Amino acid sequence: MKxxxxxxxxxxxxxxxxxxxxxxxxxxxxxxxxxxxxxxxxVSEIARCSIAKGKNSLLVLGINVIKATQKEIIAIITDTVDLKNCNPEAFNYASKISGNIEYSYLNNQSTTRISQPVASPGLLSETKIKGFIDYFKYEPPLSPYDEIRKKNIELIALSEKLAESENKYKQLANTIPILICVINERNNVLLTNESLEHYLEVPILAFDKKNLSNFIHPDDIDGILEGWKIAKSKRSEFLGETRIKYGLSYIWHLISIMPNKAEDGTFNSWLVYFVDINAQKMVVETLKDNTELKVIQRELESANLKLVFKNKELEQFAYIASHDLQEPLRKIMIMLSRAGEHLSEDQRKLYYFDRITMAAGRLSNLITDVLNYSRIDNKKQIFEEVDLNQTLSEILGDLSLVIEEKNAIIEIKSLPTVLGLDTQLRQLFYNLVNNALKFNTAVPVVTISASNINEDNNVSSPENYHIISIADNGIGMDSQYSGRIFDMFQRLHERDQYGGNGIGLALCRRIIENHNGVINFTSKPGEGTIFWIYLPKK
Known part of the structure; x- marks a missing residue:
């Protein structure tokens, strides 16, 4: 029906x-x-019944197009009351007059349908039916009542549209992820949307320090209030950033305060928006940190290049100095030897020949040790597989005279093949075995073995290392020296008790560091020492 x-x-x-x-x-x-x-x-008979007995009655007049050659006028009267039951006589009379009347009452709704076929349906085109609608839309009032009634209908329609529009805007304001409130000139909060209400633990009643402190970061409150003060005085907009409390943390938001203007340009309230910008803030901070990190990285690279250059200079200096020092020292030792050939034993003691010769020998050894220490550098060498069993066998051959002299007992258990630099590893184990023989007042007993147990408890993930131990029954040392035993020129005993220059263990540590390993020890005075060597499996 139209x-x-x-x-x-x-x-x-x-x-x-x-x-x-x-x-x-x-x-x-x-x-x-x-x-x-x-x-x-x-129609009037049923309408009279609706006015008298009904409630919320409505009459709709229209034209029903069944098909092009069949059309009818339709009058439909709806009501919330069972009209036919209230006045059956009226319906009987209307049926006699019209003959085309239908009635139903379902779900507390009565519907009366009265129809009348159109004699010339072909004359009712779509355009003509539209003309009927326009006619009644712009029809002059039939009476003052009709005019008032039309105005009321228009007002009701406008009111319904306004209410619908307000509901849509309210729904929009409540569903968008923006926190909104309206405040007046006296700082009173007039309205908040549901997003802000759900976000806050305590309702905001006024836009002042006391209320803002319930959800704004303490460091941001003064800045917001100062911006709000300037905006009020200049009737301008304020934009800023603030942190809003959410649970136990604070989330960055963009705050906007702007005049809420009416259509005539006046205003008496302000709109406050809080928009979540935490993700953008984190990106900016990350980029900032990344930029600072790059600057630090460039500075470190520059410093590293300078350090490499200085190390090269130091290495060259150590080599040249050692070579240049050794040459005159050799000449001094040769001349001392020749000069002493024609002297008696008393004369040699008188002129301290033996002491001078020993001092020159110690100086020669010291220069050699310093030169060896400066040459420890794995950057130019390639790691290869080194059989530690063969390495220890060769080292024992080098120390055979000392071993025989002291009747030392050396026990070597099966050792692994490791990745490393053969010359440096040979120097490492030579120094440690030599120390075990040297720092001993009894018959030396030295045991060299491999283990998978992290007995010193100072290395994490021991399963990633070959663990080699060198245990002796020597004089041992106190744990108070553990912090400096591997430092250059550190001696725990007088030179006349035990020889050496205090470089051997420093050289061992540097070799281990070149192999990305670890060296530790456990020891007690008078009970011997165990050195633990950790060499990476990969």
Whole structure:
């Protein structure tokens, strides 16, 4: 059905309007006068019953297009009351007059449908039906009541549209992920959207320090209030950043305070928006940190290049100095030897020949040790597989005279093959075995073995290392020296007790560091020492 006009059935004036408009539609459809009267009277009879007995009654007049050659005028009266049960006589009378009346009452809704076929359906085109709608839309009032009624209908329609629009805007304001509130000139909060209400643990009643401290970071409150003060005085917008409390943390938001202007340009309230910018803030901070990190990295690279250059200079200096020092020292030792050939034993003691010769020898050894220490550098060498069993066998051959002299007992258990530099590893184990023989007042007993147990408890993930131990029954040392035993020129005993320059263990540590390993020891005075060597498996 194509609706032409609606009429609310409230009083007798509406009954008159209903009758006249039924007559007019029937006339516009080309019905004879008798059919116009019969249709309008039937509709009026039911309309009178609705006004008298009904509630919330509505009459809708329209044209039903069944097909191009079959059309009818339709009057539908709806009500929340069972009209036919209230006044069956009225329905019987309307049925006699019209003959085309249907009635139903379902779900507390009564519907009365009265129809009248159009005699010349071909004359009712779509354009003409639209003309009917426009006619009643712009029809002059039939009476002052009709004019007032039309105005009321228009006002109601406008009010409904306004309410619908307000609901849409309210729904939009409540669903968007922006925290919104409205404040007046006296700092009172007039309105908040649901997003802000759900976000806050305590309702915000005023835009002041006391209320803001419930959810704004303490360091940001003064800045917001100062911006709000300037915005009020200049009638301008304020933009800033702040941190809003969310649980136990704070989330960065963009805050915007702007005048809430009316259509005439005046305003008496302010809109406050909080927009989450925490993700953007974190990106900016990350980029900033990354930039600072790159600067630090460049500075470290520059410093490293300088350090490499200085180390090269130091290495060259150590080599040149050692070579240049050794040459005159050798000449001094040769001349001392020749000069002493013609001296008696008393004369040699008188002129301290033996002491001078020993001092020159110690100086020569010291220069050699310093040169060896400066040459420890694995950057130019390639790691290869080194069989430690063969290495220890060769070292024992080098130390055979000392071993025989002291009747030392050396026990070597099966050792692994490791990745490393053969010359450096040979120097490492030579120094440690030599120390075990040297720092001993009894018959030396030295045990060299491999283990998978991290007995010194100072290395994490021992499964990633070959663990080699060198245990002796020597003089041992106190744990108080553990922090400096591997330092250059560190001696725990007088030179006349035990020889050496205090470089051997420093050289061992440097070799181990070149192999990305670890060296530790466990020891007690008088009970011997165990050195633990950790060499990476990969």
């Amino acid at each position: 609706e032409i006009i609606k009429i609310n059935l409230d009083n007798e004036m509406d009954l008159i309007l209903a009758h006249k408009r039924c007559m007019k539609i029937a006339e516009m459809c080309g019905m004879p006068s008798s059919f116009q009267t019969r249709f309008s009277t039937a």
